[in-house]
Amino acid sequence: MLxxxxxxxxxxxxxxxxxxxxxxxxxxAFVIGLDVNAAACEKAGAEIEAAGGKCLYLQCDISSEVSVDEAFAKIREVTDRIDVVYNNASVFLGGKDGPLGDVSSEVWHKVLGINLTGTYLVTHRALPMMKANGGSVILTASSAGVSGIPACAAYTATKGAMVSLTRSMAVDYGKYNIRTNCIAPAAILTDMVKESNLNDPNFNEQKFLEMVTPLRRWGTPEDIAAIACFLASDEGSYVNGTILRADGGITVNGDVNR
Ligand SMILES: NC(=O)c1ccc[n+]([C@@H]2O[C@H](COP(=O)([O-])OP(=O)(O)OC[C@H]3O[C@@H](n4cnc5c(N)ncnc54)[C@H](O)[C@@H]3O)[C@@H](O)[C@H]2O)c1
Incomplete structure (x- = not known):
């Protein structure tokens, strides 16, 4: 497929x-993995290679122009063509983010720096390597990009931006056969969900699954990986500008009492 x-x-x-x-x-695919966590990069790269896959893992802070440029210098030693950019990295600073009036400027800039500017930097550097052959850009929003989620104004602002940026990129880059789409997940069982929900003493997991989540289960990273794989592949060749909600129906659940 890839x-x-x-x-x-x-x-x-x-x-x-x-x-x-x-x-x-x-x-x-030849995976070029960028992540700020160096030890985790090493582990992931080794696991992919051990399974017979091809990859280049680079420690990179996507919010830093210097770090992103260093990564791209190394990427260009391997390829001058990029087919897919999957902008997945983000932070949710639970306990620090909040209603807008309570968000410190330090937290605001940190969240926007990683979630928004990081997406800009990586995609900006990749686009010249995509224009000749076309490709697929995937952005990552959230339920916070399509409905109002309380107490995370900085995170929410960046996720709304992913939705808008998807649409503007879809119309700007279609002529290069570069498709831009956005995945808007919710309730995927990862460390981020611990930070955004499970670590909150007021969060009631049973109620969340029984009343808020129509599918009555947490989503899995595999659920999202399958969508990203489709959008990245030629199977999705006429899909451009789509915001694909992958949330088990949470954001369309009109009556949370049933
Ligand atoms: N888990 C969910 O329920 C959920 C819901 C809505 C949206 N999302 C979105 O899905 C995406 C992935 O979320 P996740 O749950 O896997 O998060 P996660 O926190 O489990 O993993 C995020 C990864 O990004 C890396 N990262 C953090 N800061 C970075 C930086 N500055 N530079 C490079 N890498 C950095 C981390 O090291 C980590 O490996 C995010 O964009 C998130 O907003 C997730």
Whole structure:
């Protein structure tokens, strides 16, 4: 499905990203994994290679222009063509983010720096390597990008931005056969869910699954990796500008009492 495609994945050493990286490699992609966590990069890269996959894992802080440029210098030693950019990395600073009036400027800039500017930097550097052959750009929003989620204004602002940026990129880059789409997940069981929900003493998991989540289960990183794989592949060749909710129906659940 992704044979011979060079695919950059950000946040590729943890959570959804590492599962997607393994799936992409299994489907034949050469995975270029960028993640701020050096030890996790080493582990993920070794696991993919041990399973017969091809990859290049680079420790990279996507919010830093210097770090991203260093990573791209190394990427260009391997390929001058990029087929897929899966912008997956983000932070949710639970306990620090909040209603807008309570968010410190330090937290605001940190969240925007990683979630929004990081997406800009990686995609900006990759686009010149995509224009000649076309490809697929995937952005990652959240339920916070399509409905109002309380007490995480900085995170929510960045996720709304992913939705808008998907649409503007879809119309700007379609002429290069570069498709841009967005996955809007919710309730995927990763460290981020611990930070956003499970660690909150007011969070009631049973109620959440029974009343808020129509499918009555947590989502898995594999659920999201499968969607990313489809959007990255030629199977999705006429899909451009889509915001794909992958949340088990949470954001369309009109009556949470049933
Ligand atoms: N888990 C969910 O329920 C959920 C819900 C909505 C949206 N999302 C979105 O899905 C994406 C993946 O989420 P996840 O649950 O796997 O998160 P996660 O926290 O489990 O993993 C995030 C990964 O990004 C990396 N990362 C963090 N800061 C980075 C930086 N500055 N530079 C490079 N890498 C960095 C981390 O090291 C980690 O490997 C995010 O964009 C998130 O907003 C997840």
């Amino acid at each position: 044979k011979n495609k060079f695919a950059i994945i950000t946040g590729a050493a943890g959570g959804i990203g590492v599962v997607a990286a393994k799936r992409f490699a299994k489907e034949g």
